[in-house]
Amino acid sequence: MTTIEYQNLTNLEDLHKTSQPELGLVCITVGQQVRFRTMTRTRYLKLDLEQRESVLRELYLHNLQRLNDALSFCQQHQIRLYRMSSALFPLSDMEDEIGANILEEMNADLGKIGQRSQSLGIRIVLHPDQFVVLSSDSSEVLKTSIKILERQARTFDLLGLPRSPWSLMNIHGGKSQRTAQLVKVIADLPEAIKSRLTFENDEYAYSGSEILAVCQQAGVPMVFDAHHHICHENLDSYDDTSVAEMFYAARETWKHPDWQLVHISNGETAFRDRKHSDMITAMPSVYYQAPWIEVEAKRKEEAIAHLRSWWLIENNHK
Numbered sequence: 001m002t003t004i005e006y007q008n009l010t011n012l013e014d015l016h017k018t019s020q021p022e023l024g025l026v027c028i029t030v031g032q033q034v035r036f037r038t039m040t041r042t043r044y045l046k047l048d049l050e051q052r053e054s055v056l057r058e059l060y061l062h063n064l065q066r067l068n069d070a071l072s073f074c075q076q077h078q079i080r081l082y083r084m085s086s087a088l089f090p091l092s093d094m095e096d097e098i099g100a101n102i103l104e105e106m107n108a109d110l111g112k113i114g115q116r117s118q119s120l121g122i123r124i125v126l127h128p129d130q131f132v133v134l135s136s137d138s139s140e141v142l143k144t145s146i147k148i149l150e151r152q153a154r155t156f157d158l159l160g161l162p163r164s165p166w167s168l169m170n171i172h173g174g175k176s177q178r179t180a181q182l183v184k185v186i187a188d189l190p191e192a193i194k195s196r197l198t199f200e201n202d203e204y205a206y207s208g209s210e211i212l213a214v215c216q217q218a219g220v221p222m223v224f225d226a227h228h229h230i231c232h233e234n235l236d237s238y239d240d241t242s243v244a245e246m247f248y249a250a251r252e253t254w255k256h257p258d259w260q261l262v263h264i265s266n267g268e269t270a271f272r273d274r275k276h277s278d279m280i281t282a283m284p285s286v287y288y289q290a291p292w293i294e295v296e297a298k299r300k301e302e303a304i305a306h307l308r309s310w311w312l313i314e315n316n317h318k
Contacts (some may be wrong), residue, residue, distance in 0.1 A: 019313055021290045023304045024081030024125075024261075025074060028297075030300040034070045036063045038090050045276040049096070056099050058084040060106065062090050074122050077301060081261075082291050086128045086152065093151040100151070109159050113270055114159030123292065124161060125261065126169045130150055134171070134185045135178035142185065146193075153192040163195040165221045166259055170198045173206035177309065179214055198223045198308065201246075203231040203274055215253045224250040225263040226284045227296075231272050238284035247286045258291050265296040279303045280311075288315045 032170050036184050040308050044052060067088065081149060090122055092099035103110070116122050132145040152169055161167035172201065186194060199215055200223040201208040208229045216220040223248055226238055233242060254260045262285065267273030278299045287293060297303035 008068055012244040020122075021287065021293050022080045022082060022313065023307055023312075024083060024123075024292060025053070025070075025304065026083045026294055026296055027085045028300065029073060030072055030298070030302055034066065036066050036088060038087055041091065041094075042253050044091050045116050049098070050074065052096070052098050055257075057102050060089050060099070061109075064106065064109060064113065068116070070239055071113070071117055071122055071302075077121050077304075078300075079304065080121055081123050081125070081294065083294055084124050084126050086126055088286055089155060092155075093147055100154075103155065103158060110158040111153070111160045112185060114161050115144065117159075119159075124156075124159070125165060125294075126156070126167075128169055130169055130172075132171050135173035135174035135182045137175065138245060140257050146189065149193045149197075150190065151186040153190070156196065157192060163192060165196060165198055165254065165256075166260065167196055167287050168197045168198045168221070168223075169193070170223050170261075172199055172200055172202045173214060176205035179210065179217070180216050183217045186220060194220070198261070201228050201232070203228050207232050208242075208250075212246070212249055212253070215250075220253070221255075221260070222253045223261050223263060225265075226287070227263070227267070228264040232266075234272065236271065238282055239286075243284050244286040247284070247290070260290060261292040262287065262290045263294045263296055275317075279306050283307070283311050 024079070029034065030130050036128070039055070039059060041107070047055060067084065085295075089099060089103060092103055128148055133141055134145055134150050136142050136145070146303060149169065156167055157163075186197065188199065199211050201211045202225070206214070208224065212222055224244055224272045228271070229243060229246055230238060235242070250262070251257050251260050264280060264283060266277040266282055268275040268277045276296055276298055278297060280295060280297050280303050295307065
């Protein structure tokens with residue numbers, strides 16, 4: 001870590017002096033304030049090289065401004081955790097490298113956005129898409145997965161974000177029963193990726209205890225998701241003793257426990273429904289001790305405001 005990165009990280013740590021959990025916004029707002037444009041691969045491939053460069057440059061500049069708007073929204077609503085869209089700069093990992101080169105040319109603009117996030121004390125994190133599977137038996141899938149992570153890590157570098165779990169890139173374990181293979185792949189990852197990498201338990205392939213074992217062996221932090229846990233274990237309450245046990249076990253994987261990040265969602269139609277609900281109406285009691293919580297609800301900022309209106313108030317009275 002460079003001296004500048006260390007100083008920025010120290011400043012961010014100093015800003016986090018609160019006993020209240022920080023509730024994070026995931027990618028966009030339910031309102032129109034935070035929105036991004038995208039482009040399909042099919043449409044892109046129909047363009048000639050000159051058109052590709054022109055279209056991508058305009059799209060990237062637009063989305064970068066929207067990222068700046070997202071920071072303004074978070075500042076206005078006192079949100080200090082923001083999950084950046086993994087599709088912020090679409091097609092930047094194409095073989096023609098047009099998108100990648102445009103981002104390199106935009107490095108000064110990207111750096112200003114990153115500096116602004118740090119001066120505002122807004123922690124930026126990322127959840128790369130579902131196609132990232134580091135436990136795949138396919139060498140091609142593995143190669144593509146690492147390429148995606150390299151592109152995302154380079155974007156974080158251009159933003160000037162620290163190479164640490166403060167600016168984490170969180171993924172799932174992928175193909176089940178591949179712990180040894182997964183740990184080996186992690187060990188060989190480039191530092192720009194591994195230094196930011198975290199793993200999250202899911203409903204199907206990797207239970208809390210299974211992904212915990214991966215994180216312990218690989219030396220990377222675990223992002224605990226309480227809803228994935230109750231779905232996987234077929235539980236009837238967020239206050240089942242195993243929820244708190246997994247929360248504390250996950251905390252042990254964080255070199256800086258006050259950086260620990262967790263996820264929350266509720267079932268849409270039933271407690272263990274895997275589809276996310278509009279709002280969060282049930283929370284694990286142990287999450288009062290979570291420093292950072294990503295709110296995975298369909299109503300986005302409205303769900304954060306709702307949690308502040310009842311759950312954080314209850315925390316104040318404990």
